Amino acid sequence: MTQTGTIHGVGLGPGDPDLMSVRAHRLITNATHVAFFRKAGRKGQARQIVEDILPETVMEFPMEYPVTTEIPLSDPRYNEVLSQFYEQVTQHLMDLAQSGKDVVVLCEGDPFFYGSFMHLYARLRDVVPVKVVPAITGMSGAWTATETPITWGDDVLTVLMGTLPEATLSDYIKRTDALVIMKIGSNFAKVIEALKSGGRFDDAWIVQYATMSKQTVTKLSEMTDDVTPYFSIIVVHGQGRRP
Amino acid sequence: MTQTGTIHGVGLGPGDPDLMSVRAHRLITNATHVAFFRKAGRKGQARQIVEDILPETVMEFPMEYPVTTEIPLSDPRYNEVLSQFYEQVTQHLMDLAQSGKDVVVLCEGDPFFYGSFMHLYARLRDVVPVKVVPAITGMSGAWTATETPITWGDDVLTVLMGTLPEATLSDYIKRTDALVIMKIGSNFAKVIEALKSGGRFDDAWIVQYATMSKQTVTKLSEMTDDVTPYFSIIVVHGQGRRP
Numbered sequence: 001m002t003q004t005g006t007i008h009g010v011g012l013g014p015g016d017p018d019l020m021s022v023r024a025h026r027l028i029t030n031a032t033h034v035a036f037f038r039k040a041g042r043k044g045q046a047r048q049i050v051e052d053i054l055p056e057t058v059m060e061f062p063m064e065y066p067v068t069t070e071i072p073l074s075d076p077r078y079n080e081v082l083s084q085f086y087e088q089v090t091q092h093l094m095d096l097a098q099s100g101k102d103v104v105v106l107c108e109g110d111p112f113f114y115g116s117f118m119h120l121y122a123r124l125r126d127v128v129p130v131k132v133v134p135a136i137t138g139m140s141g142a143w144t145a146t147e148t149p150i151t152w153g154d155d156v157l158t159v160l161m162g163t164l165p166e167a168t169l170s171d172y173i174k175r176t177d178a179l180v181i182m183k184i185g186s187n188f189a190k191v192i193e194a195l196k197s198g199g200r201f202d203d204a205w206i207v208q209y210a211t212m213s214k215q216t217v218t219k220l221s222e223m224t225d226d227v228t229p230y231f232s233i234i235v236v237h238g239q240g241r242r243p
Numbered sequence: 244m245t246q247t248g249t250i251h252g253v254g255l256g257p258g259d260p261d262l263m264s265v266r267a268h269r270l271i272t273n274a275t276h277v278a279f280f281r282k283a284g285r286k287g288q289a290r291q292i293v294e295d296i297l298p299e300t301v302m303e304f305p306m307e308y309p310v311t312t313e314i315p316l317s318d319p320r321y322n323e324v325l326s327q328f329y330e331q332v333t334q335h336l337m338d339l340a341q342s343g344k345d346v347v348v349l350c351e352g353d354p355f356f357y358g359s360f361m362h363l364y365a366r367l368r369d370v371v372p373v374k375v376v377p378a379i380t381g382m383s384g385a386w387t388a389t390e391t392p393i394t395w396g397d398d399v400l401t402v403l404m405g406t407l408p409e410a411t412l413s414d415y416i417k418r419t420d421a422l423v424i425m426k427i428g429s430n431f432a433k434v435i436e437a438l439k440s441g442g443r444f445d446d447a448w449i450v451q452y453a454t455m456s457k458q459t460v461t462k463l464s465e466m467t468d469d470v471t472p473y474f475s476i477i478v479v480h481g482q483g484r485r486p
Contacts, residue, residue, distance in 0.1 A: 014377070018266040021256070021379065025265050079484075110383050111392075118392040119485060125390070134257070134379050134387040134454075136264065140353050144377040147368070149354075149361040154404040154426070156415060161397040172399060172418075183397070211377075241322075242362060 002100035007093055007124055009111040010104050011135025012049045015231075016211035019141070020049075024133050027104050029053050033096060035061040035089070036106040037116050045231070046106040061096075061103075063089045082119075090123040097128040109138045114161070114182065139180045141210035142233035145217050151178045153241030162187030166194045173198025178238030191234065195220070200236050208232045245343035250336055250367055252354040253347050254378020255292045258474075259454035262384070263292075267376050270347050272296050276339060278304040278332070279349040280359050288474070289349040304339075304346075306332045325362075333366040340371040352381045357404070357425065382423045384453035385476035388460050394421045396484030405430030409437045416441025421481030434477065438463070443479050451475045 010027050013019040020028075028034070028050050038044025044062060066085045071078045096103050111117045111132050124130050139159065143150040151157050158176035160169055161183040173179060173194055181191055184206075195201040204220040209231050220234065253270050256262040263271075271277070271293050281287025287305060309328045314321045339346050354360045354375050367373050382402065386393040394400050401419035403412055405427040416422060416437055424434055427449075438444040447463040452474050463477065 013264070016266075019264045019377065021262045021264055022268050023259075023261040110379070110387075112386050112394075113383065113392075114394050114396075114398075115392070118395065121392065122485065132387050132390075134262065134383040136353070136377050136379055137383065140356065140377040140380065143355050144353075144375050147375075149356075149358070149364065151355075151357050151402070152361065153357075154406045155357075156404075156407075157402040158419075159394070159400040159402075161399075163397045164399075175415075175418075176401075242365065 002098075004128055005097040005099070005101040005103065006129040006131055007097055007120075008102065008104045009107055009115075009117045009121060009130065009132040011107050011110045011115075011133055012046055013136035014109065014138045014141025014211045015045075015049060015209065016141075017049055017053065019136050019211055021133060021135060024135065025053065027133065028106070029055065031055060031058050031102075031104040033059045033061065033101050033103040034106055035063055035093060035103055037063045037065060040064045046108050049108070050106060061089075061092065086119045086123060090120055093120065093124060094128055107135070110135045113137055138210060138231075139182065139233055139235070142180070142207035143235050143237070145207045145210045145215055146205050146235055146237070147217075148237050150180075150235065151238045151240065155238030155240035157238065162191045166190045166197075169194035170198040173200050177240060179204075179234075179236035181234040184232050184234060192220070195234075195236075203236045205235045205237075206232055207235060245341075247371055248340040248342070248344040248346065249372040249374055250340055250363075251345065251347045252350055252358075252360045252364060252373065252375040254350050254353045254358075254376055255289055256379035257352065257381045257384025257454045258288075258292060258452065259384075260292055260296065262379050262454055264376060264378060267378065268296065270376065271349070272298065274298060274301050274345075274347040276302045276304065276344050276346040277349055278306055278336060278346055280306045280308060283307045289351050292351070293349060304332075304335065329362045329366060333363055336363065336367060337371055350378070353378045356380055381453060381474075382425065382476055382478070385423070385450035386478050386480070388450045388453045388458055389448050389478055389480070390460075391480050393423075393478065394481045394483065398481030398483035400481065405434045409433045409440075412437035413441040416443050420483060422447075422477075422479035424477040427475050427477060435463070438477070438479075446479045448478045448480075449475055450478060 010024045036046040066081050107117045155177035157178040159180045206220050208216045253267045279289040309324050350360045398420035400421040402423045449463050451459045
């Protein structure tokens with residue numbers, strides 16, 4: 001009888017391959033099967049990060065999102081289409097594991113922190129062995145890029161998604177010391193307004209492509225571009241106690 | 244003329260040496276000088292993590308805290324004593340850098356996330372070259388240990404220090420989806436009360452020594468020990484949108 005393989009959800013960190021963990025590096029350089037999410041027609045950010053270390057003989061399973069921004073979140077079809085997609089790819093990963101293969105699922109950032117892998121994990125965990133390797137979050141990459149510590153003493157840190165309503169964002173922004181905002185993209189104008197009404201716009205930095213070669217770090221109030229890429233994170237530093 | 248050396252603030256991650264980054268591992272295995280904080284009379288957690296990979300010939304500079312819990316935070320002497328301590332060790336690190344030595348400062352967790360290194364960084368950054376290597380946070384280690392994702396969809400994550408007043412803790416706890424509480428130690432009883440009044444006690448987990456061999460993961464409501472160690476993190480998972 002074949003021994004069931006393991007599905008490894010492996011966090012790659014913020015983007016620089018040098019910042020993945022020793023364990024992630026070892027799992028990837030020894031992988032026989034890798035899987036990764038990507039938008040149809042793109043190489044995929046996770047796949048890109050491992051470009052130079054993936055074994056030549058590895059079997060690749062790209063998991064192509066059927067939708068990303070084409071259907072609005074509020075449309076019931078959005079959940080339906082995504083759910084079906086997760087079921088399909090989960091089935092493929094289960095088949096691989098049950099035929100004795102170990103599979104490394106490449107995950108941007110930390111797998112359990114707003115990660116797409118969680119949708120597979122929830123479906124796989126009771127069926128086949130699953131192991132998760134944590135990683136440096138995109139936000140750690142971003143605040144390190146600003147060359148300024150994010151939290152001191154007993155600062156409160158709040159992490160917000162740009163997909164939230166403006167009033168909700170503003171309300172949380174008013175009450176926190178340190179702040180991280182992710183999923184900015186098409187929510188950029190709304191996030192700016194929330195930072196202004198929340199009184200933190202002048203303290204905010206935007207980091208694009210943190211830790212990658214095209215990284216930029218800009219004070220939000222000095223930003224001139226109209227377009228914000230998907231890979232951007234807004235950071236407001238805490239100012240807590242410091243002897 | 245000697246070229247000035249660089250001070251590297253290197254995050255070691257949550258505790259398992261296998262979870263440090265490839266860059267951190269390389270810097271440490273090639274280090275000629277390392278510095279690390281510790282309580283007098285202890286080996287030091289950061290030093291412990293690198294035990295098996297530190298070169299035999301490395302020069303070690305333990306930076307021993309003059310106080311940790313002996314003087315209350317509210318006492319003005321606390322800041323004074325600590326400030327003097329940071330000045331002294333900063334001076335030593337500057338001397339090393341100015342004599343051409345590179346120094347690796349070993350940091351638990353991520354250096355810019357509530358890290359002691361930040362107090363050195365603030366004093367060094369305008370004087371000698373300083374580079375910071377981000378790392379997997381202790382909280383990522385903790386939520387991964389619970390085998391349950393921390394944040395989904397547009398969940399709000401709030402990170403709180405147990406040193407905050409109970410009413411403040413409770414107020415933030417009521418308003419968040421996902422929650423992390425650190426610096427628990429002697430604040431344990433207060434944190435428990437805040438979780439209860441904030442309505443999240445039954446959903447809370449406590450992770451001790453995350454990713455280390457003595458790791459434990461316990462539902463807070465099922466915890467029987469009276470003593471909480473310093474290396475513990477409380478986690479409440481978000482329950483956001485999931486297709």
